[in-house]
Amino acid sequence: MALLDFKKHIQDPSNKLSSWVMGQDCCSWEGVHCDNLTGNILALELRGPNPMSDEYDLQLRGEISPSLLQLQHLNYLDLSCNFFYGTSIPSFISQFKELRYLNLSYSGFHGTIPAGFGNLSSLHTLDLSNNDGVHVDDPAHQWLSHLTSLQHLDMTDATFGSNSSSSLFLALNKLPSINELHLSRCELEKLPLSIPHLNFSSLSVLDLSSNHINFSGISWFFNIKSLQSLDLSDNDLHNPLPNQGQPSEIGISIPESMGSLCSLQTLDLAYLSINKRLVDLEGGFSDCLKRSLTHLRLSSTELKGDIPDWIGDIKNLKVLDLSVNSLSGSVPSTLPSLSFLEELLLFDNQLTGTLPKEFGNLAQLGYLDLSLNQLSGAISEEHFTQLEKLEILSMSSNSLAFNVSANWVPPFLLNELDISSCLVGPEFPKWLQTQHKLNTLDMSHNRISSTLPDWFWNLTTHNLAYLYLSFNQIQGMIPKFLTFTHMEILDLSSNLFSGPLPNLHMKSPALFYINLSNNSFSGPIPRIMLNNTFFSDFYISISMNKLNGSVPEWLCQMKVVGIDFSKNHLSGELPDCWSDSSTLSDINLAYNYISGAIPGSISHLSNLNFLLLNHNKMSGELPYSLKNCRQLVTLDLRSNNFTGSIPAWIGEYLSYLTVLMLKLNAFVNHIPQELSQLQYLQILDLSSNNLSGPIPKSLSNLTTMKMLPETTAHSIHNAIRNGETMSLSFRGRYDEYNQRNIEYLKYIDLSNNELSGNIPEELASLYGLQSLNLSGNSLEGEIPDKFGGMQQLESLDLSRNKLSGSILVGRGPHIPATLSNLTFLDHFNVSYNNLSGRIPSGNQFNTFNDSSIYIGNHLCGFPLSDNCTKD
Numbered sequence: 064m065a066l067l068d069f070k071k072h073i074q075d076p077s078n079k080l081s082s083w084v085m086g087q088d089c090c091s092w093e094g095v096h097c098d099n100l101t102g103n104i105l106a107l108e109l110r111g112p113n114p115m116s117d118e119y120d121l122q123l124r125g126e127i128s129p130s131l132l133q134l135q136h137l138n139y140l141d142l143s144c145n146f147f148y149g150t151s152i153p154s155f156i157s158q159f160k161e162l163r164y165l166n167l168s169y170s171g172f173h174g175t176i177p178a179g180f181g182n183l184s185s186l187h188t189l190d191l192s193n194n195d196g197v198h199v200d201d202p203a204h205q206w207l208s209h210l211t212s213l214q215h216l217d218m219t220d221a222t223f224g225s226n227s228s229s230s231l232f233l234a235l236n237k238l239p240s241i242n243e244l245h246l247s248r249c250e251l252e253k254l255p256l257s258i259p260h261l262n263f264s265s266l267s268v269l270d271l272s273s274n275h276i277n278f279s280g281i282s283w284f285f286n287i288k289s290l291q292s293l294d295l296s297d298n299d300l301h302n303p304l305p306n307q308g309q310p311s312e313i314g315i316s317i318p319e320s321m322g323s324l325c326s327l328q329t330l331d332l333a334y335l336s337i338n339k340r341l342v343d344l345e346g347g348f349s350d351c352l353k354r355s356l357t358h359l360r361l362s363s364t365e366l367k368g369d370i371p372d373w374i375g376d377i378k379n380l381k382v383l384d385l386s387v388n389s390l391s392g393s394v395p396s397t398l399p400s401l402s403f404l405e406e407l408l409l410f411d412n413q414l415t416g417t418l419p420k421e422f423g424n425l426a427q428l429g430y431l432d433l434s435l436n437q438l439s440g441a442i443s444e445e446h447f448t449q450l451e452k453l454e455i456l457s458m459s460s461n462s463l464a465f466n467v468s469a470n471w472v473p474p475f476l477l478n479e480l481d482i483s484s485c486l487v488g489p490e491f492p493k494w495l496q497t498q499h500k501l502n503t504l505d506m507s508h509n510r511i512s513s514t515l516p517d518w519f520w521n522l523t524t525h526n527l528a529y530l531y532l533s534f535n536q537i538q539g540m541i542p543k544f545l546t547f548t549h550m551e552i553l554d555l556s557s558n559l560f561s562g563p564l565p566n567l568h569m570k571s572p573a574l575f576y577i578n579l580s581n582n583s584f585s586g587p588i589p590r591i592m593l594n595n596t597f598f599s600d601f602y603i604s605i606s607m608n609k610l611n612g613s614v615p616e617w618l619c620q621m622k623v624v625g626i627d628f629s630k631n632h633l634s635g636e637l638p639d640c641w642s643d644s645s646t647l648s649d650i651n652l653a654y655n656y657i658s659g660a661i662p663g664s665i666s667h668l669s670n671l672n673f674l675l676l677n678h679n680k681m682s683g684e685l686p687y688s689l690k691n692c693r694q695l696v697t698l699d700l701r702s703n704n705f706t707g708s709i710p711a712w713i714g715e716y717l718s719y720l721t722v723l724m725l726k727l728n729a730f731v732n733h734i735p736q737e738l739s740q741l742q743y744l745q746i747l748d749l750s751s752n753n754l755s756g757p758i759p760k761s762l763s764n765l766t767t768m769k770m771l772p773e774t775t776a777h778s779i780h781n782a783i784r785n786g787e788t789m790s791l792s793f794r795g796r797y798d799e800y801n802q803r804n805i806e807y808l809k810y811i812d813l814s815n816n817e818l819s820g821n822i823p824e825e826l827a828s829l830y831g832l833q834s835l836n837l838s839g840n841s842l843e844g845e846i847p848d849k850f851g852g853m854q855q856l857e858s859l860d861l862s863r864n865k866l867s868g869s870i871l872v873g874r875g876p877h878i879p880a881t882l883s884n885l886t887f888l889d890h891f892n893v894s895y896n897n898l899s900g901r902i903p904s905g906n907q908f909n910t911f912n913d914s915s916i917y918i919g920n921h922l923c924g925f926p927l928s929d930n931c932t933k934d
Contacts, residue, residue: 065133066095066104072128077121079109096139106139106164107131114144114169114193122146129155138185141166148195149173157182166190168217172197176221181206192219192245202227204234213238214265217245228276229255236262243268247294250274254281267291272331274298278315285321292329296360299334322349329358333384337361340368341390348373358382362408366390370414372397384408386432391415394438399424406430410457414438418463423448434459434481441466442485450475457481459505469493479503483531488512491537496522505531507554514539524548528571533557533578541565550574556604557581564605568592580606580627587612588628593621600624606631606651614652616640625649629675633657642667651675653699658682666691677701677724685709690716697722699789701748704729709749711737721767722789724748726812734759734813742766746791746805750814750836757820758813758837768829771855772807810834814860818842822861824849834858838892841865846893851881858890862916866896883908895919901931 066089070080082093089104090097096106112118124146131137138161148171156165157179163186172194178201180189189210191197201207202224216235223231228251235241236258242265251274266287272294284293295315315335321327337344341361348356353376366388374383375397383401386408393416398407404425410432417440418433426449438461447453453475464486471494478500488511495504496518504527512535520542523530528549533556540562547553548570556578563586564579572594588610591603604627613635618626620643629651636659641647648670657679665671666688674692677699684707685700695717705728713723714737721743730752738747739761745768788799792812800808809831818840826835827849835853838860845868846861859882882888883905891907894916902908902917902924912926923931 065130068130069128072126073123074125075123079123103136104134105136107137108139108141110141111144127153132158136161138162139164143168143170145170147171152177154179161185164188168192171195175200178206181209183210185212186210187212188215189213190217191221192217194220198222199224202230204231208234208237211238212240214240214242216241216243218249219245219247222250228253232258240265242266245270247272251276256280258283261286263287265289270294272296282318282320285318285324288323289326290324291326293327294331295335296331296333317344317347319346321347322352325351325355327352327355330356331360332364333360333362336365338365341366342368342371345371345373353377354379356380360384363387370395375400379403382406387411389413394418396421404428408432411435418442418446420445422446423450425450428453430455432457433461436461438463443467444471447473447475453477455479458485459483461485467494472497476500481505482509484508486510488535491515501527503529507531507533509535512536512538520545530554547571552576554578560584564589566590570594574601577603580604582608584608584610586610588615590617614638619644622646627651629653631655637662639664641665644668645670647671649673654678656680661686661689663688665689668692670694672696675699676703679703681705687712693717695720699724700728701726708732709735711735714738714740720744722746725752727751729753736761739764745809748812750812752816754816754818756818758818758823760823760825763825763828765829768809768832770831772831808833812836815839822847827853829853831855836860838862848881851884853885855887856885857887859888860892862892862894864896866898868898892916893920898922
């Protein structure tokens with residue numbers, strides 16, 4: 064039998080087909096529907112689990128057997144949301160002459176859509192959306208024009224080819240009954256400027272979002288009077304990826320003819336460049352359109368000016384999205400008159416003034432986002448009087464102050480609350496006790512200075528998945544034991560919590576981030592218990608506390624990507640247990656009192672990107688096995704007691720190194736030539752060791768240091784993790800650098816060693832170098848002339864060496880006057896050498912008024928008292 068043969072070729076992990084048993088009436092089988100009179104099988108409905116769920120392991124998979132062709136009367140076939148990845152759409156489906164419904168979406172099909180699908184003349188619905196590389200190999204789209212009964216077509220994520228967009232719509236125009244067209248993410252580019260004999264008389268839904276269509280001069284879709292939903296959003300000429308919050312370069316004009324779309328309910332033009340004052344768009348919104356429209360999305364369209372009163376005339380609006388524009392002025396009092404409003408998104412504009420209390424009358428409102436504006440004034444209970452359906456409330460990054468009574472009971476039960484950077488404190492709000500459905504709570508930067516009430520921890524342990532309370536002044540201790548069922552992000556950083564860290568039992572399989580840093584927690588680090596099925600990019604930071612004891616061995620058994628235990632009072636040796644920590648990519652144990660050698664088992668961390676052990680009391684030679692950590696990007700071992708030679712294998716094996724800092728240790732012997740093989744290196748600090756011998760000329764081969772900052776930014780590996788900082792000595796002072804600004808930084812510091820010989824002129828080819836510090840060595844000879852071509856140099860320190868020569872141009876060996884060409888130079892020091900002659904003048908040298916940078920030489924000229932009268 065056809066169905067049993069089909070089952071034989073299918074893997075069925077959820078036992079969906081368990082009722083398919085020989086000898087039983089097939090019409091009673093799961094997913095099989097028959098004609099009540101003839102018994103013919105008419106429908107096969109085998110849709111898998113929702114693609115948005117995590118039930119991938121329950122999908123059908125395997126091979127779709129052509130034995131299904133025996134079902135000659137089949138008119139309905141649904142194999143969507145299953146797992147047929149890498150297989151082609153079965154061409155035999157085109158032989159089902161009576162097929163009216165075909166759904167193969169979300170099933171991973173790949174390859175060409177069979178041309179024979181044009182034979183399915185009875186087809187009403189065709190859904191091939193959201194597969195894995197389905198494409199059309201027919202530029203004229205003849206197959207499509209033959210589907211004369213088609214009403215619903217969804218080809219989302221299918222590719223039609225950049226040169227066939229116009230012919231596609233000419234073919235679609237031949238389909239008299241087409242009602243819905245979903246062509247999002249289809250790589251469409253050029254639409255026909257006009258369509259003769261426009262035939263879309265039944266079309267109610269048109270979705271052209273997320274393509275590369277230039278709508279300039281195209282307006283025929285505004286003449287399809289039957290349209291109920293029009294989505295042109297997120298089209299971009301050049302970038303195939305989502306716009307990520309930026310408006311595209313594609314402009315669109317809203318013609319007055321749009322006002323004739325009296326059936327239009329949904330209009331989405333987000334991420335297109337309208338670039339006008341919102342008040343000037345009223346001409347396209349006729350009275351009948353104002354009556355029909357229920358969803359209006361104009362996010363990221365470069366709108367400006369005030370929100371006009373005519374928006375309040377669109378009386379049936381349920382969704383209004385004007386976010387991410389340049390709208391200014393106050394929130395108009397006409398908005399609260401939109402009594403059907405369910406979603407109001409005004410975030411990321413320049414709105415000012417107070418929020419009208421009439422917002423409390425929007426009884427249907429479920430989602431309100433006013434964040435990232437310049438709103439001010441008090442938020443009172445009146446603002447929420449009738450908001451019983453409110454589920455998402457975001458007012459963050461304004462100057463709003465919550466002024467509600469201590470005993471207020473809100474009418475709503477929120478899922479998400481984001482009021483960060485608003486004034487809520489000093490007391491923790493008691494009304495939150497009623498919000499037991501919260502999934503997300505962001506109350507960071509709220510000026511709360513009280514303790515957390517006991518009831519708060521009961522609130523957080525059940526439904527809450529995202530909790531942000533950072534940057535307050537919350538005091539007191541956290542309960543000794545805390546169990547979180549769904550928590551994915553827990554951020555209590557930058558407060559005044561004290562006492563021991565809690566024992567955390569994290570039951571969520573999707574745990575992502577715990578940040579308890581910058582508090583006053585003390586005592587040893589307690590164990591964190593994780594879900595046994597846990598699989599995630601879990602990162603934990605407990606830095607900047609007062610924790611003591613040793614780094615616990617249980618850490619090695621955790622499925623964790625990153626740990627930041629820096630700036631505590633940890634001591635003892637590192638555990639040698641890292642062989643099973645295959646997921647670990649970031650280790651930051653800097654600024655503690657850890658002693659002993661680097662354990663050999665760290666070499667098993669094949670994914671390690673960041674190893675920060677700086678400012679501890681560690682010792683010994685660098686283990687040869689560390690060369691196996693070939694993904695290392697940052698190796699920071701500053702301020703320890705490491706000894707021996709700097710290993711050549713650093714340059715030979717750690718090819719992705721971007722930052723190498725070995726400052727303030729006891730390394731000896733020469734700088735290995737092999738370091739010049741580190742093509743991504745942008746920070747090299749070997750200062751304050753006992754290194755000797757010449758500076759290798761081959762350092763001029765450091766590829767990234769040859770490149771200008773704008774050519775390497777965003778293209779090199781991140782030197783530090785997002786959210787972390789690194790303290791670096793640059794331009795003669797220590798500054799904190801984050802992930803954003805460190806990518807532009809390039810410097811070499813070899814100061815305070817015992818290096819000898821001349822300064823290699825080859826270093827002048829490092830055109831991207833911003834700081835070069837060779838001070839405190841025994842370098843001889845002259846400053847190379849070619850250094851004047853290092854146009855990015857901001858800091859040059861050659862002090863405390865044995866350099867000689869004359870500054871005066873044209874008189875024997877000289878320190879080049881070309882250094883005055885370095886227009887970015889703002890830190891310069893050549894003190895305590897054996898230099899003579901005139902100090903160069905012009906540009907930056909006219910700003911160096913500190914005479915100490917020239918002391919200990921035989922120099923004259925500004926800013927010294929000797930003005931070179933003896934020349």
